[in-house]
Structure formats: structure tokens, C-alpha cells
Amino acid sequence: xxxxxxxxxxxxxxxxxxxxxxxxxxxxxxxxxxxxxxxxxxxxxxxxxxxxxxxxxxxxxxxxxxxxxxxxxxxxxxxxxxxxxxxxxxxxxxxxxxxxxxxxxxxxxxxxxxxxxxxxxxxxxxxxxxxxxxxxxxxxxxxxxxxxxxxxxxxxxxxxxxxxxxxxxxxxxxxxxxxxxxxxxxxxxxxxxxxxxxxxxxxxxxxxxxxxxxxxxxxxxxxxxxxxxxxxxxxxxxxxxxxxxxxxxxxxxxxxxxxxxxxxxxxxxxxxxxxxxxxxxxxxxxxxxxxxxxxxxxxxxxxxxxxxxxxxxxxxxxxxxxxxxxxxxxxxxxxxxxxxxxxxxxxxxxxxxxxxxxxxxxxxxxxxxxxxxxxxxxxxxxxxxxxxxxxxxxxxxxxxxxxxxxxxx
Numbered sequence: 001x002x003x004x005x006x007x008x009x010x011x012x013x014x015x016x017x018x019x020x021x022x023x024x025x026x027x028x029x030x031x032x033x034x035x036x037x038x039x040x041x042x043x044x045x046x047x048x049x050x051x052x053x054x055x056x057x058x059x060x061x062x063x064x065x066x067x068x069x070x071x072x073x074x075x076x077x078x079x080x081x082x083x084x085x086x087x088x089x090x091x092x093x094x095x096x097x098x099x100x101x102x103x104x105x106x107x108x109x110x111x112x113x114x115x116x117x118x119x120x121x122x123x124x125x126x127x128x129x130x131x132x133x134x135x136x137x138x139x140x141x142x143x144x145x146x147x148x149x150x151x152x153x154x155x156x157x158x159x160x161x162x163x164x165x166x167x168x169x170x171x172x173x174x175x176x177x178x179x180x181x182x183x184x185x186x187x188x189x190x191x192x193x194x195x196x197x198x199x200x201x202x203x204x205x206x207x208x209x210x211x212x213x214x215x216x217x218x219x220x221x222x223x224x225x226x227x228x229x230x231x232x233x234x235x236x237x238x239x240x241x242x243x244x245x246x247x248x249x250x251x252x253x254x255x256x257x258x259x260x261x262x263x264x265x266x267x268x269x270x271x272x273x274x275x276x277x278x279x280x281x282x283x284x285x286x287x288x289x290x291x292x293x294x295x296x297x298x299x300x301x302x303x304x305x306x307x308x309x310x311x312x313x314x315x316x317x318x319x320x321x322x323x324x325x326x327x328x329x330x331x332x333x334x335x336x337x338x339x340x341x342x343x344x345x346x347x348x349x350x351x352x353x354x355x356x357x358x359x360x361x362x363x364x365x366x367x368x369x370x371x372x373x374x375x376x377x378x379x380x381x382x383x384x385x386x387x388x389x390x391x392x393x394x395x396x397x398x399x400x401x402x403x404x405x406x407x408x409x
Contacts, residue, residue: 005394006160009245009386019380026373033366034102043105044356045370050099051205052348053374054092055198055226056233060085061143062194062223063230064150065187074258076399077251080391081234081241083150086143087381093133093140099205100129108209108356123211128204135197142193146186153179154394165388180397198223209355213292217277224273228266228313229344235259235337237382239330241391250392250403253328260327263337267317271310295354301361305350312343345371 033042064082067075075082099106103125148168155161155168156176199219207218215221235256242251281289296302317336326332353361393399 005250005392005399006154006158006390007245007247007392008160008388009241009383009391011383011387016380016383019376019383022376023373023380026370026376029366029369029373038366040105040356041362041364041366042370043102044353045367046095046098046102047106047205047356048348048352048367049371049374050092050095051201051352052229052345053088053378054095054201055222056229057085057088057092057378058139058143058194058198059223059226059228059230060234061089061146062191062227063234065146065190065194068183068187069191071398073398073402075255076393076396076402077255078234078238078259079393079396079399080386080389081238081382082230083147083393084382084385085230085233086147087385088378089140089143091377091381093136096129096132096136100125105356107205123208131200132204135193135200139190139193139197142186142190146183146190149179149182149186150393151389152176153183153396154390160390161388195219195223198226206351206355209352210292213289215277215281215289217273221273221277224266224270225344225347228263228270229341231259231262231266232337232341232344235263236334236341239334239337241386242330245391247391253330256330256333257327260321260333260336263317263333263340264321267314267321267340271314296350302350302354305346309343309347309350312339313347316340 030042030046033039033045060082063075064079066072067079067082107125107128151168156170156172158169161169199222202219202222206222207213207215238251238259239256242248278293281293297306316339320326320332320336349363349367353363
């Protein structure tokens with residue numbers, strides 16, 4: 001079993017090549033449209049994907065941190081997959097610079113709108129990106145420290161990692177050790193800074209796109225959707241990895257059963273966060289607030305998006321995951337996760353496009369190609385991570401105890 005826990009995944013070269021080709025297609029498509037006559041379409045597609053994948057990558061780390069904080073054992077077999085999402089985080093930081101470069105298209109509130117002139121300091125270009133770099137950068141430092149200790153716990157004194165990451169395999173020094181305590185402290189800090197930084201990311205790069213709209217719950221709504229998307233993607237990736245690499249001895253059907261329960265609960269909470277945000281807006285009936293909601297709920301094509309999103313993210317998971325039997329069937333869980341994940345991507349289109357495109361709604365080839373590039377880039381980061389480091393947290397005491405005791409429900 002210890003050999004299984006130290007397993008390094010070897011992905012087919014053809015799959016890796018496919019990901020590189022996908023990234024090249026996405027990047028070249030973005031450059032083509034951004035330098036052409038449709039720069040607004042290219043930057044809107046970039047804006048959309050940045051916010052979606054930034055949320056997913058940070059959401060995966062938050063899930064791993066939550067398991068550390070609560071000392072839960074159910075998801076330990078999947079913990080390294082959650083942690084692998086952190087491999088995309090350096091890309092997120094670089095892409096913030098891209099948003100700054102394309103500020104003319106990504107942050108239209110920096111034009112001289114009346115509301116903007118009343119909030120010139122808070123919504124000023126320097127302060128917006130300054131606080132974004134500060135908070136996101138601080139969160140990233142904590143995540144790097146967390147990942148270092150998590151990997152060091154498994155790799156110290158081994159010969160598993162080579163090359164650049166060989167420092168992780170060096171023998172423990174006298175002042176090292178007690179990794180569980182360190183990871184617990186880092187996890188608490190990550191959870192706190194995550195809530196703060198992701199809320200501001202939602203306020204500055206989604207909510208403020210419509211300068212007349214505000215909602216104090218918008219940050220919660222964004223990072224709740226991001227956490228849910230991270231869970232859905234983890235279920236999808238885990239199901240594929242167990243099938244491809246025969247990991248069923250560690251990632252059993254009980255892990256998918258527990259994920260199914262979480263998918264059910266978080267889908268309900270996602271709907272609650274949406275409802276609790278929009279209900280006061282409807283009840284208050286203030287024009288500066290209702291305009292944001294009315295455009296997205298009552299006017300086409302966004303009206304159709306609402307029903308598609310609700311169906312994918314809430315109705316299908318809610319109806320199908322109530323019976324216990326469906327949560328025990330891995331293909332069903334993976335299919336539901338895929339549908340919900342796509343619904344959460346549509347949600348970002350629904351939130352962002354009306355503010356940036358206004359009455360000129362357009363979703364064309366540029367969105368598909370840029371989104372495909374982002375997907376391939378994210379998967380490349382995850383697969384590289386899992387091909388360098390063990391796919392399981394091998395020396396985690398909760399995982400070891402869980403495997404010794406077996407799964408009991």
C-alpha cells in the first residue's frame with residue numbers, strides 16, 4: 001500500500017502534446033482578436049476565463065485547507081488532487097498583469113462615469129490593482145508555504161523528486177518536523193485571506209463593472225461558486241485518474257459518495273447565496289440595483305442563461321443526488337459534476353457579459369478558443385504537478401488511519 005501512496009502518475013505524451021496544442025490555439029486566437037478589430041471580444045473572453053479559473057484554482061486549495069482545519073479523513077485520498085490546483089496559481093498572478101494591460105476593455109468603470117468620479121480613489125487604476133496584487137500576492141505566499149510543507153512531509157528523505165524540486169527530498173533538518181501543526185496554522189490563514197481576497201476580486205472585477213450596482217453578499221456568492229466548481233472539477237479529474245491509473249484501492253466509491261453529499265449541499269447553498277442576494281434587491285426596488293438583476297433575469301438572451309444555469313447547477317444535482325444509490329455510482333457522480341461545472345462557467349458569462357458587452361451580446365469562436373486554451377493550460381499545470389509529486393498525501397496520518405480502518409458508511 002505504501003508503494004501505491006507514493007505513486008507518481010505518468011501521463012501519455014500524446015495527451016501532453018494535445019494540451020500544448022490547445023494552449024497555442026487559445027493564445028494565438030486571443031492575440032489575433034486582441035490585435036484586430038474585435039479587441040473587446042478577446043479581452044472579454046480573457047476576463048471571463050481569468051475569473052473562472054482563478055476561482056477554481058484557489059477553491060481547490062481552500063478545500064484542502066478545510067480538510068486540514070477540520071481534521072476530516074473522508075477526502076484525504078483526494079487531497080493531493082485538490083492541492084494540485086495550486087499549480088495554476090502563479091499563472092493567475094501573471095494574468096492579473098494582463099488585466100491591467102487590457103484595462104480599457106476589462107475595467108470600463110475607469111472611464112469618467114459619474115459614479116466613478118465620486119469614487120475616484122477607490123476605483124482608481126492604481127489602487128484597484130495595488131490592492132489586488134497585495135491581497136492575492138499575500139494569499140499566494142501562504143499557499144506556497146502550505147504546499148511546501150505538505151510536499152515536504154511526504155518527500156523528506158526520499159529520492160522521489162529530481163531536478164529543480166530535489167530540495168523537497170532532502171533529509172529533515174533539526175528545526176523541521178511537526179508538519180501537521182504547521183499545515184493547520186497555514187490552512188487557517190489561507191481560509192481567512194481567501195475569503196478577503198476573493199471577495200475583493202469579485203467586487204473589483206465583476207460587481208464594479210456595473211458602477212451603479214452594489215451587493216455586500218457578492219463576494220460570498222463568487223467564492224461559493226468557485227469552491228463548488230473546484231469540487232466538481234476534482235470529482236471529474238478523480239474519476240478519470242482512477243480509471244486510467246487504477247487508483248481504486250485508495251480513491252474508493254466511498255470518496256465519490258461523500259463528494260456526492262457535498263455536491264448536493266453546496267449546490268443548495270449556492271442557490272441560497274444567489275437568492276439571499278437578489279431578494280433584498282427585488283424587495284427594495286431601487287433602480288440602481290434592479291437594473292443589474294432585471295437585465296440578467298428578464299431580458300434575452302440572458303433570461304435563457306438563468307434557466308440553464310439553475311438547471312445545471314441546482315436542479316439536476318438536487319434531484320439526482322437525493323437517493324443514496326446514485327451517489328454510489330461513479331459515472332453518475334462524474335456526469336452530474338460535469339454538467340454542474342459547465343453551468344458554473346455559464347454563470348460567469350451571465351455575470352460578466354452584460355456589463356462589458358451591454359446591448360451587443362456576442363459569443364462566438366473567440367470565446368470557445370480562448371476558453372479551450374485556458375482549460376488546456378489549467379490541465380497542463382495539474383498533470384505536471386501530479387507527474388512530479390505523489391498523487392496521495394502518503395505520510396498523512398489521517399489518510400493512513402483511514403486506509404487501515406477501511407471505509408465504513
